[in-house]
Amino acid sequence: MLDAQSKPKRSYVLYILFIFLSSLLILVDYFSNKEISSYIPKSLTFEFKLNVFESTYIDSFNSLLISRAELVSENIRLEQEVKNLRALEIENSSLKEKIKSFENISLTKNFNNLNFIETSLIIKNSSNEFLISGGTNQNFKNGDLVLDDRGYAIGYLREVYYSYSILETFLSQSFNIQLMDKYNNEYLLSSDGNQLFLTSINILKFNTDIEFLFTDISYSHSGKFPVVDTRTINFELVNNQINSSFNFSNIFTYNTKLFIPKSK
Amino acid sequence: MNILYSITIFFLFSATLIVENFLNLIIFNKYISISLFFILLFIFSLTRFNNKNIVPIMGTGLIYDIFLSENYLGVYAIIFLFVSVLTNYMFEKLINFNFKLIFIFALNYVIYNIPNILNFNFFSNIVLSAFINYLLFLLIKRFMRLSV
Numbered sequence: 290m291l292d293a294q295s296k297p298k299r300s301y302v303l304y305i306l307f308i309f310l311s312s313l314l315i316l317v318d319y320f321s322n323k324e325i326s327s328y329i330p331k332s333l334t335f336e337f338k339l340n341v342f343e344s345t346y347i348d349s350f351n352s353l354l355i356s357r358a359e360l361v362s363e364n365i366r367l368e369q370e371v372k373n374l375r376a377l378e379i380e381n382s383s384l385k386e387k388i389k390s391f392e393n394i395s396l397t398k399n400f401n402n403l404n405f406i407e408t409s410l411i412i413k414n415s416s417n418e419f420l421i422s423g424g425t426n427q428n429f430k431n432g433d434l435v436l437d438d439r440g441y442a443i444g445y446l447r448e449v450y451y452s453y454s455i456l457e458t459f460l461s462q463s464f465n466i467q468l469m470d471k472y473n474n475e476y477l478l479s480s481d482g483n484q485l486f487l488t489s490i491n492i493l494k495f496n497t498d499i500e501f502l503f504t505d506i507s508y509s510h511s512g513k514f515p516v517v518d519t520r521t522i523n524f525e526l527v528n529n530q531i532n533s534s535f536n537f538s539n540i541f542t543y544n545t546k547l548f549i550p551k552s553k
Numbered sequence: 554m555n556i557l558y559s560i561t562i563f564f565l566f567s568a569t570l571i572v573e574n575f576l577n578l579i580i581f582n583k584y585i586s587i588s589l590f591f592i593l594l595f596i597f598s599l600t601r602f603n604n605k606n607i608v609p610i611m612g613t614g615l616i617y618d619i620f621l622s623e624n625y626l627g628v629y630a631i632i633f634l635f636v637s638v639l640t641n642y643m644f645e646k647l648i649n650f651n652f653k654l655i656f657i658f659a660l661n662y663v664i665y666n667i668p669n670i671l672n673f674n675f676f677s678n679i680v681l682s683a684f685i686n687y688l689l690f691l692l693i694k695r696f697m698r699l700s701v
Contacts, residue, residue: 303604304638307611311634314615314627326626329619412571413578414621415586416669448623455623460583482583543578 330450331425363513370471377494403512405548408435411453413543417482419456421547424449429549434510438546442466442504442514446549456547459485459537468502468516476502476531478517487517487524489531499524511550555605562597563609567616569593574621586682591665592690594633595658596697598640610634624668632668636661658690659683 318325406427411420423429433446435456444458445466457464462482467490469475475491487502502517504510522535541547570590577586590613597606614630622629643657650656662683669675 300604301638301642303607304634307607308631308634308638311611311614311627311630314630315625318626323625326619326624410578412574412621413581414574414617415577415666416622417583418623419578420621542581 327448327450330453332451366471370473373472402553403550404553405436405550408547408549410456410543410545410547417458417460417462418447419444419458420453421446421456422453423549424452424454426452427549428551429454432509433549433551434504434512434514436514436548436550437541438548440514442510442516443541443547458541466504466516467508469505469507470499470502470519472496472499474499478502484534484536485517487522487531487533487535492526492529492531495526495531511552514550558605559608562606563612566590566593566609566613570613570617570621584678584681585685586678587689588662588665588682588686589689591636591662592686592693594637594665595640595661595690596693598637599644602637602641606637607634610637622668628668632665636665639664655687658687662686 314325406423406429408421408423408427411422413419421435429446429449431446431449433449434442435444435446435458437443444456444461444464446454447457448455459480460482462480465477465479467475468478472494474489474493474495477488477490479486479488499519501515502519503513503515505513523533524531525533573587573589573591576589580587594610610633611630614628614633615626617629618624618626640657640661643660644653647653647657663679666675666679666682
């Protein structure tokens, strides 16, 4: 089966020279801060048909979220948050800074301030990152949230080129995102590529009725979108800390519709 | 003629690489990855190893670095070239033993996936994927009647 003896001696010199040439390219790219490797993707145009959801179509998007929207009910929750903050203001003046944060949050009362740009997965690379359609030609920016068709945030844009972008999701080992709950407690969600790790950063008030952890505009996110359903994970306060690990629940597939919320 | 050969092989490699990535998107499993390009590279390194393949292999690596990954330019070019050289070298120089081919295949598959070595499940994933890809390689080998 292994018929090796008849083959002539090979010369590997040229291969090794080209390996050195590639090493040189890495060095040049490193010292140019990836200018070379990102030059072509940033200037090359692949035209994808993208649907921009204008405000007149916002209701159709809301219908996608209706099952969750009824549970979370953005406006009611925000109103409740404002009430909670007012109560806290009386109890403790040191929470005034947090109240300002809430007032900022309350500016994003509904989705009318946002356009939802539809995008789709193109390819998955060997590092479990995804290429999605749309880039700087759609005003996408690094860090823009990406939602699935249920309204859950499934990741964010790590690298944006002219007509496509690289999406970082739970499946990527370098994924991490800051989240907040309705009591303004802060969390860090990170991934090792296999499991998600939730760690509390700042616990102000803990209650068992925390159902969802959200993205927040105070972290430069475009709005409040659910990421983690705490009812499906081990979510307990121990020594004033929350440390939880769990498997991915928001699994999306190659044909899942994705949306990127952009402020108008 | 050489240029035409190189261009043809380059397009074959690039197309296979894109199909590989697209296939893995459809399979959508974090534990299994089908590496058609690796199998093609392995076959070329065993049966058609020559200097005319250098530019297509390097070009495909650069395409991958530019469009499909966030790595620095040249990372995958080095990996592809190195896998090609090592595959051929081991096949030519290693003494014959029962599992020589699968040993070379598995070792080079690990090198092919070296950018993901920090992944938590790297080795368990590699074992499963290497096995599946080796079966695929055997199927292709039988189908193409390759004498390796």
